[in-house]
Amino acid sequence: MEKLVSSWYKNKTLPQSYIFPPETRPGNLIVPTCKTIPVIDLDNTVGQSRTRIVQQILKASQEYGFFQVINHGIPEDLMYQSMDVFKEFFEMTAEDKAMLYSLDPESSCRLLTSSVNYAREKPIRYREVVATYSIEAKKLGLRILELVAEGLGLDLGYFRGKLSESMLLSANHYLPCPDPSLTLGMSKHCDAQLLTILHQGDVNGLQVFNDGEWTGVEPLRNALVVNVGNTLQIISNNKLKSVEHRVVTNSNCVRTSVGFFIAPSDDSIIEPAKSLVGNAAVYRAFEYKEFLLHFFPNFDNNDLVMERFKLQA
Numbered sequence: 435m436e437k438l439v440s441s442w443y444k445n446k447t448l449p450q451s452y453i454f455p456p457e458t459r460p461g462n463l464i465v466p467t468c469k470t471i472p473v474i475d476l477d478n479t480v481g482q483s484r485t486r487i488v489q490q491i492l493k494a495s496q497e498y499g500f501f502q503v504i505n506h507g508i509p510e511d512l513m514y515q516s517m518d519v520f521k522e523f524f525e526m527t528a529e530d531k532a533m534l535y536s537l538d539p540e541s542s543c544r545l546l547t548s549s550v551n552y553a554r555e556k557p558i559r560y561r562e563v564v565a566t567y568s569i570e571a572k573k574l575g576l577r578i579l580e581l582v583a584e585g586l587g588l589d590l591g592y593f594r595g596k597l598s599e600s601m602l603l604s605a606n607h608y609l610p611c612p613d614p615s616l617t618l619g620m621s622k623h624c625d626a627q628l629l630t631i632l633h634q635g636d637v638n639g640l641q642v643f644n645d646g647e648w649t650g651v652e653p654l655r656n657a658l659v660v661n662v663g664n665t666l667q668i669i670s671n672n673k674l675k676s677v678e679h680r681v682v683t684n685s686n687c688v689r690t691s692v693g694f695f696i697a698p699s700d701d702s703i704i705e706p707a708k709s710l711v712g713n714a715a716v717y718r719a720f721e722y723k724e725f726l727l728h729f730f731p732n733f734d735n736n737d738l739v740m741e742r743f744k745l746q747a
């Protein structure tokens with residue numbers, strides 16, 4: 435149980451094991467808040483308005499790898515109820531949380547420091563709220579993937595079926611940190627999957643690497659942050675970008691975020707879409723499970739991850 439962050443953070447000193455090497459520390463904590471990450475209104479995806487939305491999504495996915503969506507169809511109540519359920523979970527007693535602690539990556543139901551992935555009786559509303567949220571988030575993700583497919587000139591159903599069969603919901607809980615300059619809530623990384631839909635709550639912390647610098651993604655009420663995963667970058671043959679991001683801590687308040695990831699089934703074959711390669715496919719074909727095997731040990735070195743799946747120039 436001593437491994438759970440909540441059992442030491444009140445001591446007000448950052449344990450040595452949480453201190454990052456100088457080159458990966460967040461450095462200047464005052465970064466510009468990125469007003470340039472596009473906010474896309476999904477209210478009306480028919481007719482002319484659809485064409486405009488498709489273009490906005492494509493442009494944002496090419497330039498930033500990130501955008502925020504509003505009027506996305508997930509009811510506000512459900513967004514905040516699911517956020518509350520996770521907050522409630524993290525406020526449970528250390529004993530209750532310790533029952534879910536596991537280092538076994540095969541366990542579909544586990545808590546580990548800095549990450550959680552579980553489905554239990556407590557909190558009481560967990561199953562109902564999180565199941566409903568997951569269904570809605572998956573629907574939204576598939577809708578966005580259909581717009582992406584349209585923008586790339588692929589069949590509208592290109593990402594349906596095995597390519598989007600799996601989902602993962604991950605709730606992150608970042609405690610106030612005694613010294614935010616020495617550590618990160620989450621190291622820089624790209625997401626491995628196809629598409630991520632993140633509810634980042636109302637506390638700053640998410641930063642995206644854009645144009646050679648880290649910029650904060652402003653929390654907007656009722657908006658969800660969407661980003662392109664490595665798998666989508668590969669299928670698009672680098673037309674879309676999976677971009678590095680990280681989370682900084684703060685010394686005042688707790689931050690909870692809920693990430694929903696749409697991913698291929700393990701045995702899916704991932705390769706650049708034939709119509710997008712021209713005469714130069716950037717990546718070879720591979721099984722998604724091979725990607726994951728290489729991804730996790732190299733979580734914070736995206737160039738190394740992607741290099742392994744590239745065809746020689």
Ligand SMILES: O=C(O)CCC(=O)C(=O)O
Nearest residue numbers: 606625634640681691693
């Ligand atoms: O907490 C956040 O804002 C981002 C989390 C994240 O990047 C992830 O779970 O992959």
Ligand SMILES: [Fe+2]
Nearest residue numbers: 623624625679
């Ligand atoms: Fe991420």
